[in-house]
Amino acid sequence: MTNTVVSRIWKAVSKQKAVLAILGMMALMLFFRTNFYTRSNWMNLLKSAAILEIVAFGVSVAVICGGCDLSVGGTLSLGGIVAVLLINGGQPIWIAFIAAIASGALVGFVNGFLVVHQRTEPFIITLGMGMLLKGVAQQLTNAHPLTSKVLPFMKISNMTFFPNFLGGIPSLVVYMAALFVLFFCLMRFTSFGRNCYAIGGNYEVAKNSGIRVVGIKWTAFVISGATAALAGVLLASQMNGGSSVYGDTTGMTVNCGVVVGGTSFAGGVGGILESFIGLFVMQLLNNCMNMLAIDGFYQKLLTGILIVLIIGFDCFFRMRKRQRT
Amino acid sequence: MDKQNNGNILVVRDVCKRFGGVVALDHVSLEVPRGGVYGIVGENGAGKSTLMKILSGVYIKDEGTVIFNDKVVERTTPFDALKNGLSIIYQEFNLVNTMTVGENIFLGRFREVGGMRGTHRRARALLDSIGSTIDTYATVGSLSASEMQMVEITKALSFDSKLIIMDEPSSSLTSEELKRLGVIINQLRDKGISIIYISHKLDEIFEYCDVVTVMRDGHVIDTKPVKDITRAEMIAKMVGRSIENEYPPRAHAVGEPLLEVRNLNTHKLKDINFTLHRGEILGLVGLVGAGRTEIVRAIYGADKARGHEVLLNGRPVKIRSPRHAKRAGFGLVPEDRRRQGLILPFSVEKNITMAALERLTRYGIVNSANEKKIAERQIKALAIKTPNASIKVGNLSGGNQQKCIVGRWLELEPKILILDEPTRGIDVGAKYEIYVLMNKIVSEGGAIIMISSELPEVLNISNRVLTICEGRITGEFTPETDSAEAIMDRAIG
Numbered sequence: 001m002t003n004t005v006v007s008r009i010w011k012a013v014s015k016q017k018a019v020l021a022i023l024g025m026m027a028l029m030l031f032f033r034t035n036f037y038t039r040s041n042w043m044n045l046l047k048s049a050a051i052l053e054i055v056a057f058g059v060s061v062a063v064i065c066g067g068c069d070l071s072v073g074g075t076l077s078l079g080g081i082v083a084v085l086l087i088n089g090g091q092p093i094w095i096a097f098i099a100a101i102a103s104g105a106l107v108g109f110v111n112g113f114l115v116v117h118q119r120t121e122p123f124i125i126t127l128g129m130g131m132l133l134k135g136v137a138q139q140l141t142n143a144h145p146l147t148s149k150v151l152p153f154m155k156i157s158n159m160t161f162f163p164n165f166l167g168g169i170p171s172l173v174v175y176m177a178a179l180f181v182l183f184f185c186l187m188r189f190t191s192f193g194r195n196c197y198a199i200g201g202n203y204e205v206a207k208n209s210g211i212r213v214v215g216i217k218w219t220a221f222v223i224s225g226a227t228a229a230l231a232g233v234l235l236a237s238q239m240n241g242g243s244s245v246y247g248d249t250t251g252m253t254v255n256c257g258v259v260v261g262g263t264s265f266a267g268g269v270g271g272i273l274e275s276f277i278g279l280f281v282m283q284l285l286n287n288c289m290n291m292l293a294i295d296g297f298y299q300k301l302l303t304g305i306l307i308v309l310i311i312g313f314d315c316f317f318r319m320r321k322r323q324r325t
Numbered sequence: 326m327d328k329q330n331n332g333n334i335l336v337v338r339d340v341c342k343r344f345g346g347v348v349a350l351d352h353v354s355l356e357v358p359r360g361g362v363y364g365i366v367g368e369n370g371a372g373k374s375t376l377m378k379i380l381s382g383v384y385i386k387d388e389g390t391v392i393f394n395d396k397v398v399e400r401t402t403p404f405d406a407l408k409n410g411l412s413i414i415y416q417e418f419n420l421v422n423t424m425t426v427g428e429n430i431f432l433g434r435f436r437e438v439g440g441m442r443g444t445h446r447r448a449r450a451l452l453d454s455i456g457s458t459i460d461t462y463a464t465v466g467s468l469s470a471s472e473m474q475m476v477e478i479t480k481a482l483s484f485d486s487k488l489i490i491m492d493e494p495s496s497s498l499t500s501e502e503l504k505r506l507g508v509i510i511n512q513l514r515d516k517g518i519s520i521i522y523i524s525h526k527l528d529e530i531f532e533y534c535d536v537v538t539v540m541r542d543g544h545v546i547d548t549k550p551v552k553d554i555t556r557a558e559m560i561a562k563m564v565g566r567s568i569e570n571e572y573p574p575r576a577h578a579v580g581e582p583l584l585e586v587r588n589l590n591t592h593k594l595k596d597i598n599f600t601l602h603r604g605e606i607l608g609l610v611g612l613v614g615a616g617r618t619e620i621v622r623a624i625y626g627a628d629k630a631r632g633h634e635v636l637l638n639g640r641p642v643k644i645r646s647p648r649h650a651k652r653a654g655f656g657l658v659p660e661d662r663r664r665q666g667l668i669l670p671f672s673v674e675k676n677i678t679m680a681a682l683e684r685l686t687r688y689g690i691v692n693s694a695n696e697k698k699i700a701e702r703q704i705k706a707l708a709i710k711t712p713n714a715s716i717k718v719g720n721l722s723g724g725n726q727q728k729c730i731v732g733r734w735l736e737l738e739p740k741i742l743i744l745d746e747p748t749r750g751i752d753v754g755a756k757y758e759i760y761v762l763m764n765k766i767v768s769e770g771g772a773i774i775m776i777s778s779e780l781p782e783v784l785n786i787s788n789r790v791l792t793i794c795e796g797r798i799t800g801e802f803t804p805e806t807d808s809a810e811a812i813m814d815r816a817i818g
Contacts, residue, residue, distance in 0.1 A: 189693075191686040198679060201668035208627060208659060208666075209680045209733065210651030268670045 016274065017310045017317075018261050018281045025281075025288050034291040041287070043170060049283040050172035051076075051235050053276060055254045057183040058227025060275040063258050064187065065220040066200035066267025067115055067122040070255055072228035073247035074133025075104045079232025080242035081137050084146045087153050096153075097233055104229020105222050107133065112221030116214050123265075130251050137244035145243040148236065157238035175234060179227075184272045196220055200267025257282050260310050281310070333392075334359045334488050334519045335380070335411075340389030342375055342543075349375040351543045352389070357488065360517045362510060364534030364551065366525060368563055368780060372543040373523050377490050381413045382406045394487055412481035413490040418473050422466035426452075429465050430480045451479045455509055471502035478509060482518075489513065490521040495529055496614060507533060525612055527556055527817060539563055557810060560817075564780055564809045572785035573757065575805070576764040578604030579788050582639075583772050584741055586624060589633040593619050594796045597633075601741065606763060606773045608787030608804070610780065610816045616796040617776045618660055621743045625650045625657050637740075651680060656734030658727070660745035660776070666730045667718050674700035674714035676729050681736040703732030707762065724755025731762065742766060745776045760786055784809055794818035 029036040055072050062069045079100040086096040111129055115122045148154060157175075160168035187193035195216050198206040207213045228250075236242045261278020263270025285306055289299045335357040342350040350372045357363045367373050378384045380391065382401035391398045393411055406412070420429050427448035431438050438444050448461040457475050465473060474494060481489045495503050510533050513520060522534055530537055531551060538548040539562040546562045580603035589597035593616050601607050609617045623630035626644040635642050637653060644650045647657070659665035667676055677700045678685065685692050685699070700714045707728040711721055718729055727747060734742055744763070748756040763773055763786060777783045783790060784804040792800040792815040800815035 189691060190689045191682050191691050192689060194675070194682060194691060197671070198668055198675075201670045202664075204665050205668050206679075208625075208647050208657055210648040211679070211682075212648060268668065 016262055016277065017313045018274075018277050021281050021306060021310055022277070022284060025284055029288055029291070032292060036288065036291050039166060041291075043166075043173070045283060045287045046173045046176070047170040048287075049280060050170075050176040051231050051238070052250065052254055052257070052283070053176050053279050054179050054231040054234070055228050055250060056258055056275045056279045057179055057272055058224040058231075059254050060258055060263055060270065060272055061183070061187065061196060061220045062122075062224040063255070063263050063265060064200050064267060064270060065196045065217045066203065066265075067126075067217065067221065068255055068265055069108075069111065069126045069221065069224040069228075070123065070251040071107060071111060071126040071129035071133060072224065072254055073249065073251035074130040074137065075107050075225050075228035076232035076235065076247035076250050077137045077242070077244055078107070078133050078140075079104050079229030080236030080239075080246060081140050081146060081232075081244070082229075082242075083153075083233040084148045084236050084242040085140065087148055087150050088146070093150070093153050093156075097230075100229050100233045101226050102229075104232070105226040107229075108222035108225025109218070111225065112218035115221065116218045127251075134244060134248075141242065141244055143244060145241055145245070147241040153237055154240045155237075157234050172234060172238065180272065180276060187272050192216065192219070197268055200269075202268070253282065254279065256307060260307055262314065281306070332359055333357060334394060335521075336390075336392040337376070337380075338390040338392075340376070340379060340391065341387045342379060342384060343387055349543050350379070350386075353540070353543070353545050355538060355545065355548070357519055357521060358536070359487075359519055360514060361535045362514060362520045362522050362533050364530040364537035365521060365523045365540060366527065366530055366537060366559060366563060367540035368525070368778065371540040371563075373540055374492060375543075376540075377413055377492055377521075377523065380406070380411060380490065407484050407486075410485060410487040411490070412484055412486045412488075413492065414474065414477045414481065414494060416493045416496055418477055420465045420473060420476060423464060425462050425464055426459055426468070426476050427461035429476055430461075430483050447483070448479065451482050455479065455482070455512055469502075471498050471505060474498070474506065475509070478513075486518060488519045488521065490523070492523045493525075494522070495524060495526055503529070525817060527559055530559075531556070560810050560813050564813055571757070572782070573761050573764055575786065575788070576604070576606065576767045577788070578768045578770075580604045580770075583637070585634075585636040585639075587634040587636070589620065589623055589630060591619065591623055591628065591630045594623065594630075597798060599791060599798065601772050601774060603770060603772055604767045605789065606767055606775055606787045608783035608790040609774065609776045609793055610783050610790055610812060611793035612816065613778060615793045615816070617793050618745055619796070620793070621657070621745060621774055621776065625655055625743060627657070651737070654737075654740035656680075656737065656739035656742045658730045658734065658742070658744045658747055660749065662723065662726055662730065662749075663719075667726060669717070669719045671718060672715045673704070673709070673711050673718050673721065673729055676718045677703050677714075677732045677736070680733045699736055703729075703736060706735070707732050708758065722751070722755070724751035724758070727751060727755070727759065728762075731759075735766070739771060741772050741774065743774045743776075746778065747775065748777065748779065748782060756782075780809060780813060784812070792816040 035041050055076060059069045059072055082103050083096040083100040086099055087093060107129065111126055114120045114125045157172050159171045161171055161174050162169050187196065195206065195211050198211055199213050199217055203213060235246060257279035258275045259265060260281060261270065261274035263274050282303065285303055289302060333356045337353060337355040339352045339354055340350055341352060353376060365373050375384065379386045382403045382405060385400055393409065421432065427445040430448045431444045435441065435444055438447050445461045452459055452461065455478065459472050459475060465476060494506060498506060510520060524530060534551050536548065537551050537554065539546040539559060541563060582600050583603045584601040587598050597620055609620065611617045619628065622628040624635060626646045626649055635644055642653050644653060663669065674696065678696050681699060682691065685695050697714065704711060704714060709725050709728045711725060718726060747759055767773055775783065775787060787804060790802045790804050790812060791798050792812060794816060795818060799818060802812050
């Protein structure tokens with residue numbers, strides 16, 4: 001029993017260079033006298049990763065379907081702005097949430113339409129959509145940051161749950177965990193999730209098997225947009241306001257993290273857990289470099305090297321495996 | 326000069342090639358004389374293309390000798406073969422559609438021919454030499470199929486080729502264009518260039534070739550001067566195959582009409598009308614590209630077709646997508662297993678339960694216990710050889726992969742199962758199992774439409790055969806009473 005568990009874990013680790021990277025970084029940090037191995041640092045790390053992780057969950061659905069979504073940065077910023085505008089206008093918080101998520105869903109709907117019905121390249125179309133949304137966000141805010149004046153809204157992302165457990169868990173981490181479970185179950189146990197994998201794995205086969213390929217792929221983009229908008233609202237709550245500058249790098253970072261985790265743009269493989277790990281690697285690296293007080297210019301360089309190495313190795317080993325069979 | 330070659334440009338002696346367990350070429354020998362047109366005929370899968378790919382260096386032979394232009398060729402690459410004077414014109418042209426004619430002809434050799442200006446000047450001269458008026462500055466994508474072929478031929482000439490192999494050169498040509506090809510072939514012959522002409526279209530062989538070799542199942546059956554052989558003889562040699570216990574006894578369960586297709590027209594199909602009965606195995610016979618697959622894909626809703634009527638049990642049904650087809654009781658096992666049939670990253674289990682997933686789902690959640698049961702049931706019923714249900718489907722052998730796809734549909738108990746090349750690339754034992762399975766399906770009241778390029782298979786399995794040629798149904802036969810030659814004759818057109 002333990003043998004199989006150990007071997008399964010080893011298999012998962014060796015298959016996923018991202019996990020190897022995490023272990024490597026953690027081992028490296030043992031040699032430095034930093035605050036890396038403290039409760040507060042790990043809570044901080046998780047908290048700072050939470051928003052991006054939530055975005056990544058949604059994006060993963062689109063990527064598993066064989067698409068990708070680079071517009072999430074714009075959607076994130078738009079969602080936050082919509083929510084803050086409504087709340088400042090005197091609307092209740094729940095209305096602001098629903099409206100923001102709906103705006104994200106609308107973005108996903110348009111993306112899905114263009115990709116599924118017009119057969120456009122998802123990479124380019126969502127990249128363009130992201131720019132468009134940034135423009136919309138700038139129009140809505142006059143390119144100034146918006147500040148919220150409502151305290152309860154601010155509290156949503158800045159409070160602590162379970163004060164007796166590990167000295168309290170930041171609410172963002174709890175939301176992330178809840179959404180992780182939700183998305184994980186969606187992709188693992190439902191027919192929707194299974195069909196997503198089928199569509200990404202082979203669109204033609206899925207279609208021939210009578211799967212509603214159009215509807216499902218479309219829905220995947222809607223989910224991606226809605227999730228990004230939800231993350232945007234949480235970010236606005238955390239930062240106590242919305243801005244068109246938020247999310248400038250989110251699209252690239254998240255899609256990159258998803259691929260680093262092992263969810264390929266070709267579709268049909270990977271999963272929510274993999275995406276979580278992939279994004280976590282990037283956040284962890286950031287954290288480590290901050291701990292070691294590495295110059296900001298070198299940080300970009302090192303992040304890039306790590307991404308290229310992980311993806312390069314993954315592809316290299318997959319190619320070797322293919323050649324052997 | 327080597328005396329043994331007797332002035333032959335190409336000598337092939339005892340060449341063998343195996344792919345896994347399948348023998349594609351078994352001691353094949355040919356002698357192609359200098360300056361002449363040498364025909365090779367054979368059914369699909371007879372080994373013609375494999376032989377050509379060995380000559381051009383795409384594949385490497387397992388055994389045997391190849392002597393080209395008095396030099397023994399051990400290993401070669403497609404580009405070396407070209408430089409040595411052997412070029413192949415494939416059915417699908419090897420041209421870059423976005424580049425100009427001249428650039429395509431001298432692709433990769435611009436410096437040798439003196440830059441762009443030299444390229445176009447030389448291309449012009451070569452095209453003129455075969456009497457073609459194609460503009461060397463035109464992009465290849467804007468040319469017709471026959472013009473593209475001209476460009477391919479010109480490209481072959483630019484390498485100073487001594488032997489040009491044409492693989493099914495007429496498949497994409499109209500009859501007018503075919504005449505022009507004939508003129509070109511005669512010009513090439515006058516220049517002393519040898520040609521190997523591969524085709525299933527026997528008329529062309531009789532028109533152009535001096536000598537013809539018939540291949541079947543990876544063997545050379547016979548080589549004769551064309552004037553010494555008749556069309557009937559040639560067909561007999563192409564088809565004739567000793568049929569032992571390769572096939573189970575034919576099922577006899579034909580009942581009342583089940584499916585009626587009326588006036589099916591698409592850009593490739595003309596006036597397709599046919600009826601399928603309960604308990605019947607209906608074979609569609611034709612050359613590759615004749616429209617067999619297009620017929621079933623149109624009925625299944627996988628390709629768009631308009632204006633046709635489909636009657637199921639006498640009642641009209643509208644099938645606009647595979648989803649509708651599935652609901653109406655159809656199942657499709659497509660011709661290309663790996664590209665159209667299987668989801669390779671998926672396990673055996675998930676591949677089997679794909680189509681039946683809706684039945685396993687309640688409130689959107691897949692019942693994984695039932696899913697396992699279904700998979701186990703089909704694995705057992707079809708005797709799929711797999712260590713367990715959760716390994717990736719790509720690890721199975723071809724025959725077992727095919728059974729997974731069949732099992733996917735059997736779980737839904739389809740009324741009509743469409744099998745497109747169900748035994749392609751699988752070994753004899755697995756083939757037999759597939760035939761038995763087909764018999765079982767029809768004896769339980771299902772009906773099967775079967776497409777196969779292996780004529781003996783269709784003739785021994787189906788109750789009725791339709792021949793398809795150039796998008797039309799050209800004949801209807803009962804294979805128990807009609808001769809294989811008559812059927813082949815109609816299929817070739």
